[in-house]
Amino acid sequence: MIESTRGIVLNYTRYAESSIISHIYTQKLGLQSYMINQVRSRKKKDKHVFLQALSLLDLEVYHSEKKTIHRIKDFKVNTPFTQIPFEPVRRSLAFFLAEVLNKALKQEDKRDANLFTFLHQSISMLDSHLPGVQNFHLFLLFRLTRPLGFFPSMDSNEALPYFNLKTGTFQQSEPAHPHYMNHSETSILRQLSEIRIEELDSLQISQDDRTKFIEKMLEYYQLHLSGFSNIKSLKVLKELYR
Structure with missing residues (x-):
């Protein structure tokens, strides 16, 4: 299911060579974990917001109650710092x-x-x-x-x-x-x-x-x-x- 929600980035853990698992407090879904691929790649500079504490985002996410780690379909910065x-x-x-x-x-x-x-x-x-x-x-x-x-x-x-x-x-x-x-x-x-x-x-x-x-x-x-x-x-x- 695709959900639209606002989110606040709290922290992240490194995963594999260039990915992270970002922990985000969302308005609709509570605290969730999201896999972000290629976030540490030089070609993906827009994803640096997932590394910044308290970044405010608008998210479209794939959500399943059966999973503990989810995926992000699309995002944009809600309030640029x-x-x-x-x-x-x-x-x-x-x-x-x-x-x-x-x-x-x-x-x-x-x-x-x-x-x-x-x-x-x-x-x-x-x-x-x-x-x-x-x-x-x-x-x-x-x-x-x-x-x-x-x-x-x-x-x-x-x-x-x-x-x-x-x-x-x-x-x-x-x-x-x-x-x-x-x-x-x-x-x-x-x-x-x-x-x-x-x-x-x-x-x-x-x-x-x-x-x-x-x-x-x-x-x-x-x-x-x-x-x-x-x-x-x-x-x-x-x-x-x-």
Whole structure:
């Protein structure tokens, strides 16, 4: 069966001499794997988009519920990138978020139109002249917890200074386990709940606090998503922001 759908490229694995298997989160079919032949051939430069993290595509695909790897009939770029491939910070953020999405979305079949729309719009914003882009990944990781099913219980009482990563709730005192956010990390979490993506530059935090917050958010994901493993590209972000 031929299906038409939008897609977001997450990552790929090499296959044979010049082919790859590309992992793409699609609007209609959820997370799928597609065989792309001759993608690394010099004669097939148009297929380089399947190597770029978070590329936004319009796809016509051959789909069968009996198969785990499918074929692409035709494709075109939905939104050409003008900054992500050429700007080190945005490019590194794209690789980091693509790795997170690939591990988070594969936990179950996510055919969520609202989730896809949110991701598509957010990625387009990452490629724009977005103020405060250094905080983009914080915002996306926080907002993504809602469709994934473990959005923090945002208590209106701002006096509660600790966020319990196990329960997803705020509390007055430190938990009896190490899985929690301290005062400054909890403050960042609250700020993220109150701003829009266009207001990321209002989040004034140090690089050290930003790094610690991201580590805590990834720990939060690991606690609530079975099989969510370490994010290798986090190391690149740390080096970039030094």
